Structure formats: C-alpha cells, structure tokens
Amino acid sequence: DFQMTQFPSTLSASVGDRVTITCRASQSISIWLAWYQQRPGKAPKLLIYKASSLQSGVPTRFSGSGSGTEFTLTISSLQPDDFATYYCQHYNNYLTAFGQGTRVEIK
C-alpha cells in the first residue's frame, strides 16, 4: 500500500531559524510532490509543486528539494507568519496522497 511519511510530526523553532521538514514516499514518485501550509482555521495553501517549483506569490525563503522517495521543505529564516502546519502531497495524474503533517510551533 502506497504511503507518504512525513517527519517530524512537531517541530519547535524560533524566529530566524532554518527549518527542514522531510517527506518520504514508500516507492519512487519522481518529482510529483507538493507542499502546503495550513494556518489554524484556514484552508491549505500551495507553497511548492513538482518538488522544487515555487508557487507564484510564495516568499523565496521557502524551498523544496528531492526526487524519488525523499523530499524536503526548507524555510531559510522562519518568520512569525510561518508558524503553521505543513503537509506534503504526492500526485501522479489522478493518484494522490497526503502526508500526516508537521506542526511548526514557537520554541
């Protein structure tokens, strides 16, 4: 059964920190991975698609990398607005699966 495993589940960090979140696929998914940010009570917002393409309007402190089975989302310098939950999503045509999420909280 295909799975996306995201870690850590919770991450404590301070403003200005460099933060990395990892998403691992149970089988190779090439570059078909997206990252979303979700603030409490809000809809998810697309940050990165095709593993490393920055969605229009998203700050450049967000970056994505990886291919195959291991992917990372990096926030180069954490800002107050960035405390939120982040989800990865594999997509390949109509097949799709979300990771369990990583909550980024204030240290």
Place this chain on the structure above:
Amino acid sequence: QVQLVESGGGLVKPGGSLRLSCAASGFTFSDYYMSWIRQAPGKGPEWLSYISNGGDSIYYGDSVKGRFTISRDNAKYSLYLHMDSLRAEDTAVYYCARVPVYSSGWQLDKWGQGTRVTVSS
C-alpha cells in the same frame, strides 16, 4: 482574483444525503480540472474526487466511491459534490480546489475556505 466559495454544509443524520456547491470566479472555470478534499477534525487533508474540465473524466478515492458524486456546470462556474449514505466518519470540513493540469500539473493550486459537514444523530 481567483475565488472558490463552498456552501451547502450542515448537520445531517447518518444515512442521509447532502449536496455541496463550490462557486468559482476570477478564472476561466472550463479550463481547469477541479477537486474535492476533506479534512476531519485534527487530521490531515484527504483527497476525495477529481473531475476533468469538460466533466468527462472523473476519479474517486476509495472511501467515497459509490456514495459520493462529483459534477460541474461550466456555464454556472460551479462544482458540486452529492453525498449519499453519510456516515459519522464523513464529518469534516470539505474544500473544493482548482487543479492546473494543463499548465503545471495535478497539484491543488487554489482552495476555497471550506464548508463544514457534521454527520450525527
């Protein structure tokens, strides 16, 4: 600007039905695939269904196949989700989202604000 506004959520008894709507604006609706996703309380998003821009290709997740029906009316810039045989585990916030298949891929690039569905007796 792109806007997606869901409506139609509410409280429904187990076994009941509900129809959700998603009103789109700010883009050419007929150029885009669309999708429904839900999020149960405290959980991550769960993809439910895709529909092609013309409505002729439809895909469902296993948890809703046979119970939920996605449809669209391009003239009305509207997306729908008809939900039958609702269960307690269908309780969630339901989102519609745009899928830019023809420009960049199957990611979900714009989301609505969601509509809450509660299934309880």
